[in-house]
Amino acid sequence: MEKFTSLKAIVAPMDRPNVDTDAIIPKQFLKSIKRSGFGPNLFDEWRYLDHGEPGKDNSGRPLNEEFILNQKRYNGAQILIARENFGCGSSREHAPWALLDYGFQVIIAPSFADIFYSNSFKNGILLIKLDADVIEQLFNDVAANEGYELAVDLENQTITKADGSVIKFDVDEFRKHRLLNGLDDIGLTMQHVDDIKAYEQRRSAEAPWLF
Amino acid sequence: MAGKTLYEKIWDQHVVRDNGDGTALLYIDRQLVHEVTSPQAFEGLRLAGRKLWRVDANLATPDHNVPTTDRSKGIAGIEDPISRLQVETLDQNCAEFGVTEFKMDDIRQGIVHVIGPEQGATLPGMTVVCGDSHTSTHGAFGALAHGIGTSEVEHVMATQTLVQSKSKTMLISVNGEVNAGITAKDIVLAIIGETGTAGGTGYAIEFGGDAIKALSMEGRMTVCNMAIEAGARAGMVAVDQKTIDYVEGRPYAPKGEQWDLAVKAWADLHSDADAKFDEVINIDAASIKPQVTWGTSPEMVVGVDQKVPDPANEKDDVKREGMVTALNYMGLTANTPMNEISVDKVFIGSCTNSRIEDMRAAAEVAKGRQVASNIKLALVVPGSGLIKKQAEEEGLDKIFTDAGFEWREPGCSMCLAMNADRLEPQERCASTSNRNFEGRQGQGGRTHLVSPAMAAAAAIKGHFVDVNELIK
Numbered sequence A: 001m002e003k004f005t006s007l008k009a010i011v012a013p014m015d016r017p018n019v020d021t022d023a024i025i026p027k028q029f030l031k032s033i034k035r036s037g038f039g040p041n042l043f044d045e046w047r048y049l050d051h052g053e054p055g056k057d058n059s060g061r062p063l064n065e066e067f068i069l070n071q072k073r074y075n076g077a078q079i080l081i082a083r084e085n086f087g088c089g090s091s092r093e094h095a096p097w098a099l100l101d102y103g104f105q106v107i108i109a110p111s112f113a114d115i116f117y118s119n120s121f122k123n124g125i126l127l128i129k130l131d132a133d134v135i136e137q138l139f140n141d142v143a144a145n146e147g148y149e150l151a152v153d154l155e156n157q158t159i160t161k162a163d164g165s166v167i168k169f170d171v172d173e174f175r176k177h178r179l180l181n182g183l184d185d186i187g188l189t190m191q192h193v194d195d196i197k198a199y200e201q202r203r204s205a206e207a208p209w210l211f
Numbered sequence B: 001m002a003g004k005t006l007y008e009k010i011w012d013q014h015v016v017r018d019n020g021d022g023t024a025l026l027y028i029d030r031q032l033v034h035e036v037t038s039p040q041a042f043e044g045l046r047l048a049g050r051k052l053w054r055v056d057a058n059l060a061t062p063d064h065n066v067p068t069t070d071r072s073k074g075i076a077g078i079e080d081p082i083s084r085l086q087v088e089t090l091d092q093n094c095a096e097f098g099v100t101e102f103k104m105d106d107i108r109q110g111i112v113h114v115i116g117p118e119q120g121a122t123l124p125g126m127t128v129v130c131g132d133s134h135t136s137t138h139g140a141f142g143a144l145a146h147g148i149g150t151s152e153v154e155h156v157m158a159t160q161t162l163v164q165s166k167s168k169t170m171l172i173s174v175n176g177e178v179n180a181g182i183t184a185k186d187i188v189l190a191i192i193g194e195t196g197t198a199g200g201t202g203y204a205i206e207f208g209g210d211a212i213k214a215l216s217m218e219g220r221m222t223v224c225n226m227a228i229e230a231g232a233r234a235g236m237v238a239v240d241q242k243t244i245d246y247v248e249g250r251p252y253a254p255k256g257e258q259w260d261l262a263v264k265a266w267a268d269l270h271s272d273a274d275a276k277f278d279e280v281i282n283i284d285a286a287s288i289k290p291q292v293t294w295g296t297s298p299e300m301v302v303g304v305d306q307k308v309p310d311p312a313n314e315k316d317d318v319k320r321e322g323m324v325t326a327l328n329y330m331g332l333t334a335n336t337p338m339n340e341i342s343v344d345k346v347f348i349g350s351c352t353n354s355r356i357e358d359m360r361a362a363a364e365v366a367k368g369r370q371v372a373s374n375i376k377l378a379l380v381v382p383g384s385g386l387i388k389k390q391a392e393e394e395g396l397d398k399i400f401t402d403a404g405f406e407w408r409e410p411g412c413s414m415c416l417a418m419n420a421d422r423l424e425p426q427e428r429c430a431s432t433s434n435r436n437f438e439g440r441q442g443q444g445g446r447t448h449l450v451s452p453a454m455a456a457a458a459a460i461k462g463h464f465v466d467v468n469e470l471i472k
């Protein structure tokens, strides 16, 4: 996993609640057996006017000009602000893969769905929960200022606005640690192989039908 | 000291080690595997030169991509080459890593959440995971079961554990008795209507109360299946005699002395009377009507006797805009009576409602009747090869086909339309699946979630109708 420490980038707004992972990456792209290459199909059904299929060349497809990410002013955005319950629905990790492949490294919303939340951190995306009114203000700021940027600092858990004001955010210690150091979960767990074996020994005596 | 909730009991039994940072390493007893979320996990193992920690804890089957029509050509019969490759990749990975797989031509093949319980591979008190959010289904057995992402699938394959932080606990108690025609699906849709799709976020939900206890195991699976639609990763129901009777004698269930030991241990798989939940919600069973969703989120649901809600009555700005967007997408006008909405297609199936009881409930409505002339397609897709066989033994297939339904081979089918079964843009579907998201059943398709009996009733009448008008 890539490390994440800090980022200053353009912010794009996704102004609807309950954005589900089917919308983030539609099912036909789940047929891939790879982890990469999902970026061009992020939000495929909202982003293009025609029907996307895996393997199709996306460069010539007709764009839905009204879709927010197709607006020029959000080109190169790496921070997404969103509404409540972002990432609900299917557990597909293809959703964070697609967001990351597109370029998003930070998503800020009032709430996230649980599975999406852990999937994102495992792929080096920082998810930040803020109060709905703070987010409302961010939506207003983004709308009012073309090229609006935020600076996110994970170590200090701060978001700095262009005017220098600072928003603090919370993040679980263990997730922060893993993200800052780009640690591989399996590698970390493998340090506890003896504990796993001891558990199995104890448990198989207690509940032999499970082994 | 206060007693423990069911969730806490299972959690405590599975802690391998406390990491001291708010997380624990949790032991996983069973992992179910399907073709969509596993290829990258197997690939990760291969790249790192890792093996499966416990091969026998894994069980695989292809379900999302398999065709529900003629299977005689096997994998070669999957027309879409990308779907075919995914199913082939599962076969190869399972062969290479030694994982038991019910392949496409095996009668035991089916939707992963149907076959786990059917085989007795899901047992009370287990921790069960699968790279699929509807793993919550297995909680019906008093198991701690939840969906995980592909990185976690790989983690479980390599270490038989997951790094987890403890969820908060919620009890949803459905009290009293439901009225005639009300099924588990109506109960869970009514619950989601009450809690909202984010209401259970961060919680493990235990479903209790008389109306839940009265449900069959199939019904409990339907309820737990949709815990994820209420925002919770895990839903669960306490173990009782019904649970034990269901499990007994299944291929993967313990036998002989081990069975006796297990049954003794399972007697404790319920929340203690003095256990404290972080949140308790009470629902009056008698107030639940047959449910139909009207929007693009499962929480957008009303009784069939109601009207399409009017956004003008919604005070919250974000919610109101969400409603307008949903009505637009669904092609519906506020205040239209639900029972005047006509449908184009009907889908009876999915991991929510494809078990034998669901087949029977739909057949009871369809029996001796004809699918309405405006219905372009009415599909019945059993959840597994074994359910299909049983239904055929009971003559249900004949009832369906006589009435004008198509009787198909098992798989996920039009629940998410990864295979050839899908909606065309703007087609309206009465569906027994669990998600009515935009495009879920095909780009531009419009999904209304209902129970199997309500779906069959919509097929017969051509529009939504209270099923009680057809079963007297």
Ligand code: SF4
Binding pocket: B063, B064, B111, B112, B113, B132, B134, B350, B351, B352, B411, B412, B415, B416, B433, B434
């Ligand atoms: S039936 Fe639908 S919800 Fe269930 S596992 Fe298959 S695709 Fe997912």
